[in-house]
Amino acid sequence: MPTPYFITTAIPYVNGRPHLGHALEFVQTDAFARWRRQMVDDVRFLTGTDENSLKNVQAAEREGIPVRDLVDRNAAEYYALRGPLNLSFDDFIRTSVEARHIDGVRKLWEACDQRGDIYRRAYRGLYCVGCEQFYAEDELVGGVCPEHQARPEVVEEENYFFRLSRYAEPLHALIESDRLRIAPPARKNEVLSFIRRGLADFSVSRSKARARGWGIPVPGDPDQVMYVWFDALGNYITALNYADENGLYQRYWAHNPNRVHVIGKGIIRFHAVYWPAMLLSAGVPLPTTIFVHGYVTVEGSKISKSLGNVVDPVELAERYGTDALRYYLLRAIRSTDDGDFAVERFARAYTADLADQLGNLLNRVVSMVGRYFGGVVPAPGEPYAADRRLIEAASGLRDRAGRAMDRFAPHDALAAIWDVIGAANKYVDDAAPWALARQRKAGDSAAGAQLAAALYNLVETLRLVACYCTPFIPATAEAISRQIGCPLDIEADWARWGGYPAGAAVQPGGGLFPKLEVAEERGSTLAKALEPSQGSKSIDI
Numbered sequence: 001m002p003t004p005y006f007i008t009t010a011i012p013y014v015n016g017r018p019h020l021g022h023a024l025e026f027v028q029t030d031a032f033a034r035w036r037r038q039m040v041d042d043v044r045f046l047t048g049t050d051e052n053s054l055k056n057v058q059a060a061e062r063e064g065i066p067v068r069d070l071v072d073r074n075a076a077e078y079y080a081l082r083g084p085l086n087l088s089f090d091d092f093i094r095t096s097v098e099a100r101h102i103d104g105v106r107k108l109w110e111a112c113d114q115r116g117d118i119y120r121r122a123y124r125g126l127y128c129v130g131c132e133q134f135y136a137e138d139e140l141v142g143g144v145c146p147e148h149q150a151r152p153e154v155v156e157e158e159n160y161f162f163r164l165s166r167y168a169e170p171l172h173a174l175i176e177s178d179r180l181r182i183a184p185p186a187r188k189n190e191v192l193s194f195i196r197r198g199l200a201d202f203s204v205s206r207s208k209a210r211a212r213g214w215g216i217p218v219p220g221d222p223d224q225v226m227y228v229w230f231d232a233l234g235n236y237i238t239a240l241n242y243a244d245e246n247g248l249y250q251r252y253w254a255h256n257p258n259r260v261h262v263i264g265k266g267i268i269r270f271h272a273v274y275w276p277a278m279l280l281s282a283g284v285p286l287p288t289t290i291f292v293h294g295y296v297t298v299e300g301s302k303i304s305k306s307l308g309n310v311v312d313p314v315e316l317a318e319r320y321g322t323d324a325l326r327y328y329l330l331r332a333i334r335s336t337d338d339g340d341f342a343v344e345r346f347a348r349a350y351t352a353d354l355a356d357q358l359g360n361l362l363n364r365v366v367s368m369v370g371r372y373f374g375g376v377v378p379a380p381g382e383p384y385a386a387d388r389r390l391i392e393a394a395s396g397l398r399d400r401a402g403r404a405m406d407r408f409a410p411h412d413a414l415a416a417i418w419d420v421i422g423a424a425n426k427y428v429d430d431a432a433p434w435a436l437a438r439q440r441k442a443g444d445s446a447a448g449a450q451l452a453a454a455l456y457n458l459v460e461t462l463r464l465v466a467c468y469c470t471p472f473i474p475a476t477a478e479a480i481s482r483q484i485g486c487p488l489d490i491e492a493d494w495a496r497w498g499g500y501p502a503g504a505a506v507q508p509g510g511g512l513f514p515k516l517e518v519a520e521e522r523g524s525t526l527a528k529a530l531e532p533s534q535g536s537k538s539i540d541i
């Protein structure tokens, strides 16, 4: 039986269009999901949109359109990232329209209420609409929200509260012991010290008037709607039909050892403290792992509408290729840290790693099989000493890349794969197949056997590289598999050396990555600064 693996992104507010920061989280989560599928786990990958927030109401008011129209339009844009980013999510939940969600969060509320953890009280606090959260005076920086640099509003009303204070000890114990694993370790320590400072009960509703009537009504009190976090966090189980606890819920939540949330560092408190406390209260199993990624900046500045650097991920993917963008987000940005999207770095990674190393290796190998063996990949024969080094490097990928992915570190997994690509390029130079071909022509049969072994080893290395690249740059992996004439069958024992069927024919298919030229003059937009040119690199054989 394959192991179940449930993985989620956070669900973004739909008050604006998706930007590069969203693309980073979606592509990372997609790579984790695809990696697990590659390891033949039973994966379910969930994403969606958080539609009941006050931010959405205010954005609609600014545009002068009904909230429903704004939410529907923008939710469609998030869903539509699936194509240009090549996302493989299995489910997409919308919190304002789906009965499974509305019924599910009402059930969650009632479960917490029955436990005695929800009570009503008058409250006065400082509220940042951008964050949809209350701030204590000492959490503000110079009187403004640290995330939005905006002065919070004073809000005074009677709300329902969740008795978070009751859960400090059990939460601390669960996180410290890694029964609820928070990765990377620095984030775990951040959460533990937050809990040790003491947990205050938090507001889980607001007046219907302040919410402009938008949101899910509190069970038994139609004058209040659920606070956006109580509602939004619930999506992780409501999408699995927590409302009736049916098969999906049993398979991917109740009886699953891998319940994984991928989130940005700005919402760690909600996911690592509020959400598990709500679940403890409701008697529902907790997530097993929360992975926290950093933020992406653009040319060194935080992504912000006012700065005008909201890079459109769809535009980038359409211009330079989905896989070029995915590769950059996964390799050039360390998943656990903040990273930057910069034109020069993007162009460098594209040219050096994708075009020169991977694209060129494929071109060289496929061309040589064509030239020296009429396009049919020869049987390997006995490996030579240099071959064994390449074989060991390629065979070791499962451990190296696997360990990196266990740490949610796709940048390290890709570094390991590119080490093998580098070793294969060096192997071509060292083995010098063109010299062996000349010796073979002169009647040297040992040179002929060595030539056959060299090309088999290179094609087999490309097969393994394509398999390991599938979670990160899936279309490129498929293109490699087509050109080397070998489908990537993950049901088979694909990771073992020697899986390429000798006697199959290569299918030359042109360059994987067209040459990119960086304009001398930096344009006002990224799109102007990079111009892809036609044609592919010349082949060096």
Ligand SMILES: [Zn+2]
Binding pocket: 128, 129, 130, 131, 132, 145, 146, 147, 148, 149
């Ligand atoms: Zn804020």
